[in-house]
Amino acid sequence: MSKRQRKRFIAGARCPKCKSLDTIMLYFENNIEKIKCTECDYAESQAEPKVQDVARKNENVIGVFKPD
Numbered sequence: 897m898s899k900r901q902r903k904r905f906i907a908g909a910r911c912p913k914c915k916s917l918d919t920i921m922l923y924f925e926n927n928i929e930k931i932k933c934t935e936c937d938y939a940e941s942q943a944e945p946k947v948q949d950v951a952r953k954n955e956n957v958i959g960v961f962k963p964d
């Protein structure tokens with residue numbers, strides 16, 4: 897499987913399993929939001945509300961465009 901996927905790390909997110917910081921990766925698979933830890937085998941098919949909140953905040957910072 898070599899599908900192009902958008903993956904990004906969630907700044908400030910801590911892995912609930914190995915407790916590592918900034919190792920949580922967010923990506924979409926079949927339109928389902930998934931998170932995955934790069935340090936251990938932790939994976940969730942849906943991001944925790946807290947994680948989603950952090951991700952959304954980052955998106956807002958990047959994606960603010962006001963067309964005239």
Ligand SMILES: [Zn+2]
Pocket residue numbers: 911912913914915916919933934935936937938
């Ligand atoms: Zn982990």
